[in-house]
Amino acid sequence: MANGHQASGIVAARLSADTLADNFNDLHPAYAPHEAAVAADRCYFCYDAPCMTACPTDIDIPQFIREIQAGHPESAARTILGQNILGGMCARVCPTETLCEEVCVRETAEGKPVEIGRLQRYATDALMAKGDHPFTRAEPTGKRVAVVGAGPAGLSCAHRLAMLGHDVTVFEGRGKPGGLNEFGIAAYKSTNDFAAREVDWLLGIGGITIETGKALGDGVTLDGLKADHDAVFLSIGLSGVNALRAAGEDLAGVRDAVDFIEDLRQADDLASLPVGRNVVVIGGGMTAVDAAVQSKLLGAENVTIAYRRGREAMPASRFEQDLAASRGVKLMFNVMPVAILGEAAVTGVELEYTTVEDGRVKGTGETVTLAADQVFKAIGQTLDGAPDGVALDGGKIAVTGAGKTSVAGIWAGGDCASGGDDLTVTAVAEGRDAAMDIHSALMA
CATH class of the missing domain: 1.10.1060.10 (Alpha-helical ferredoxin)
Known part of the structure; x- marks a missing residue:
């Protein structure tokens, strides 16, 4: 919790283990x-x-x-x-x-x-x-490439580089590789430790070493990477979280949705996860939907997504919106948080109705209050820990072409890089394309 305490309405084991297992089954079962x-x-x-x-x-x-x-x-x-x-x-x-x-x-x-x-x-x-890996490595090139971040972009880049004969070391700040695939995807979309199994399978190409517990600024420096390697690919993701900038944001029971999803993905026992009785999720993207739906699946009675624009502007697709509604999540549009209510712990959320004028959201002055003992913030993530000397564009690492940064010998891709649309599949494409560009540069 934000201040080290937990709101009284947030408890574990609201549902039985059998019910939880059913709730978190595959969203789309495999075809026979x-x-x-x-x-x-x-x-x-x-x-x-x-x-x-x-x-x-x-x-x-x-x-x-x-x-x-x-x-x-x-x-x-x-x-x-x-x-x-x-x-x-x-x-x-x-x-x-x-x-x-x-x-x-x-x-x-x-x-x-x-x-x-x-x-x-x-x-x-x-x-x-x-169990077989479908690709084989080319003859060794003698070139060494550093990849920072073992998420989709980094893994995709590392695999393609290894397949082309380069030796790749992946530096990952967390205790295991996978990035958002491991830590940030709803549990009912990736079951049975699939993310970890896919990484193990990918490494079957050979030539890739993953060093966990090492991140830029924490055991790894850009100058050191450049000195020890022939090229560097940055895929450091977006680890910062935007603030609500509303009174009461630090109350117990208010937390970042990405942290909640990570806890759920890494839990050995879903019944051990505490969840509120009345949950409000602020935001309108995939993270908001994932947090809301999983709160409901854990046993929350009332779950509401509050989004500041209209339905048509909601970043989450209509399919995801309908999925949330089918699980009993209420979707509120054209509302924004004014204050998180409560003394030591959250008891409610005051929302102001909004209108959009010339593309900008404005409050109407009319408000509504929702009961809440748990509030999740899902209003976007930001780049945290960008290396000095690398140019930025709109708060992300500026890239041109297939991931070239402003610094020679350094490429970037995935959510941390400018352009793209923050999708796993886009990150994979950017990592793959950067690898091909790195290969061309190294073999020129």
Whole structure:
């Protein structure tokens, strides 16, 4: 809790262990082989397929679905993984409803797209179950590359560099690799320690060393990395959290949503996790939805997402909004926090209704108060710990082309870099493309 105390309404074990296990089952269960065959048969295998254009990693979607249709899921997986080495996790967490599936011709014609994400999971799971790594390393180049951050961008970059024959050391500040895939994804989207298993599988390429407990400014310096390596890739994520700037923000029972999600993802026993009876989540992105839905799944009675703009402007997709509503989460639009109420611990949230004029949110003066014993802040994250000397753009590391920073020999990608849209799949693409650019520079 913010001040070291816990609000009295926040307790553990609101639900039985069996109920919790049911609540946190896979959001989209894996296909059985016959289900995958039926789903694959719906694909039109379009020429200039719009789904490929919509995929940030440019996976040849018609090709991999054709391979599933032909009964060769392992071949389909190789098609996927050649473009997106974290295709297994992306199949689980990608907002396919606003990417490949949104533009599927079946969606346009019938309102029901080919379930590309579930087909991708079917293929990648089939290959990973065999235990073999589908790629081999090139002959050693003698070049050494440092990757800072073992999230999706860093892992993608490291794998591609290793495959090209370079030796890669990944420095990770946390106790285990994975980044947001390990610590920041809703537990019902990535079950059975999949994130950790995918990392272990990825490392099967060889040539990658991961050193945990080492971050920039904490055991690692940029000058030291440059001195010891031929190139550096920064994928340090966004570890800072925006403040509400509202009275009462430091009351017990108020905390960052990302910390709550991390605690849940790392918990050995879901029944040990305390949750409030009345929960309010401030924000409108995926983190807000994940925190709200999981609060409800843990047994909170009343959960509300409060977002300062209208539904159409909410960063979380309509699918995620509907998912939250289907789990009993109330969505409030055009409201912003004025104050967190309470003395030692939070007892409520005062919200002001808003309007949007010329793109700017303004309060109307009308307020409403919600009962709350737990409040989660999910209003965006910021870059924390950017290295000195590297130019920034809009609060992120400025990059050009395939991740070049303002400093020669240093590249960056993922959430910490300018551009992109803070998606796992985009981070994978940026890491892959930076690796190819680093390779070209090193071998020139």
